[in-house]
Amino acid sequence: MINESHDKILSDRAQYLLKVLVERYIRDGEPVGSRTLSKDSGLDLSPASIRNIMADLEELGLIVSPHTSAGRVPTVKGYRLFVDTLLKVKPLDEQEVRLMRSHLDPAETSPQQLLASASGLLSAITRMTGVVTLPKREQASWRHIEFMPLAENRVLVILVLVDGEVQNRVLHLERGYDAAALQQISNYLNSHFAGRDLSELRRGLLNELNRTRESMNELMHAAITMADKVFQVRGGEPTYMMAGETNLMEFAELSDVEKLRRLFDAFNHKRDILTLLDKCIAAEGVQIFIGEESGYKVLDEVSVVSAPYSMGEGVVGVLGVIGPTRMAYERVIPIVDVTARLLSAALNPRK
Amino acid sequence: MINESHDKILSDRAQYLLKVLVERYIRDGEPVGSRTLSKDSGLDLSPASIRNIMADLEELGLIVSPHTSAGRVPTVKGYRLFVDTLLKVKPLDEQEVRLMRSHLDPAETSPQQLLASASGLLSAITRMTGVVTLPKREQASWRHIEFMPLAENRVLVILVLVDGEVQNRVLHLERGYDAAALQQISNYLNSHFAGRDLSELRRGLLNELNRTRESMNELMHAAITMADKVFQVRGGEPTYMMAGETNLMEFAELSDVEKLRRLFDAFNHKRDILTLLDKCIAAEGVQIFIGEESGYKVLDEVSVVSAPYSMGEGVVGVLGVIGPTRMAYERVIPIVDVTARLLSAALNPRK
């Protein structure tokens, strides 16, 4: 009775059986029993022996049975072991990659459209939900700014970033400026600051403000405070693009309307999903959150497979796939990986 | 046996009973039987008499029983009669209107945001799905256009409309232009054509093209063909904003995942919904499509209540609510009506 099985290293055979079990469960979604496993494994073992091993696996918390007389199902820990050490990701074949590349054409008119294509592609190819976070732009630089008067002291700001993305917002000011004044302000900012990195811009502005404190005319002062306002509120809250949400309705484990509703609500509120995806932006390659690992209750029954993509210098966003824990990881992982690479390439036609 | 009931005019009493039945069914979603109706109606009639009348109503196709021993449920025809002649829409009380108005603040920074607020408001207040089509802009005029060179013969076009909305798109051209040339082109277009109505613009352009055929320098020619390109493809396909899709999951009649999936897919494909909503743009006030009336199979189980809204001169878009056929029309109708008015008012601060 000495508990020597507690941190017992899994035998190769046990690991192999876990692998077979997970694969089988992923394939058809039903608890797999000892007899099935015995046949499926190809090993020459009787169901009874399999049962012994399964008992070990259960003791280690890698599998559970949903109820007494059902087969076993992988736990999160089981999936984790599976994807971390048992899984063989077979690279996509050339033809698939070519197909994917054709959907992420760098000649696509705008980066925005590229991102939309990427999430659509992920969703279409995996038949699950594709998601792409919009680029963090702290280190992006802008190339042109334009101001335009609106009614009642409001000013429309148009900001063009180097990659051709256009942002616009409306500023409420204390006083109005006429078109000519605004034109001067635009000119001043464009000639002095265009091309600067957004994060270093504010420092530059403050410097300028100090340096020229006395000599400065009112217009320049206005220009600088206005620019400050613009870049202060930059971009609103970050967000993402999704595609294929409805695909998730096909999966039996989500066929409960209440669960679906919670999941979709989470998609709409975005906050949880975003903070989760943000964790991946630091990581190097593909990241996987299985079920409850994510830490969000709504995501208990789904897994997220993600990978960062880059633009210009560094990583700026994350893309991925959301689907049931019981997803075909060995397929999804390379798909996400390749999509991230292709997107990065498409976003950097220069290189 | 002479069929004199065939196009019999409904007695007042029968109509009244239909009204009570529909109201009751809307209230708690279950088939209503003769006994319930007898009590609910307030009339001093026994269930047996009610049954006779219900038989008449059924013969006229206004109600049906889902199965032999259930109560009766309104048919589409029944709902139609109900909303057309039986329904008393009570106007919203002052307080509600004030609340709604506060959510559609004309000081809202951009029209886009106003539309988003409107659909959000509709969804929040009805607990169903709110939808707002984006304005048709054929008659809108623009106030400023700007071109900016991108890599590889592509040009970024920024178009500012009079209401402050900004549109941008990318043109692929046969040859490249440098920043200076594009600047000249912008200047030319802005000084000659800004403020023109978009629909008459192309005519103006063609005239100009003919008038100055020989005397024209290459740049002007480029300007005109470019502008033509811009305004030709104006705006991509029309679309709409939605809010509260997930609210529909609460309704029992849509608790079937398969139905939900089809409905949500329809929302995503937009085409059917848009053509349906477009029909309403011509109508004066509130329009109602009940179930299959819409002509789209996916919408069989839902109703659409819509009203057009205006901006500047005429009607430019439609907003509305999508919910189960069994919705509280007497509440939804005034809500949609008022929202349309408030939105129109907010979009026309001048007037």
Added chain:
DNA sequence: TATTAGCACTCACCTTAAATGAGTGCCAAG
């Protein structure tokens, strides 16, 4: 003629019980 009471009938829905069968744990023998 309109209304009503009475009655037989239908049918969804619930409860109960029994049968089924996949799967398990454990033990003793190989």
Added chain:
DNA sequence: CTTGGCACTCATTTAAGGTGAGTGCTAATA
């Protein structure tokens, strides 16, 4: 260590009976 055997568990299925809401019809009543 492996295996056959065996008793046991328990979700799932099937059948059967009971319940009750609701109906249509008929005949009596006002």
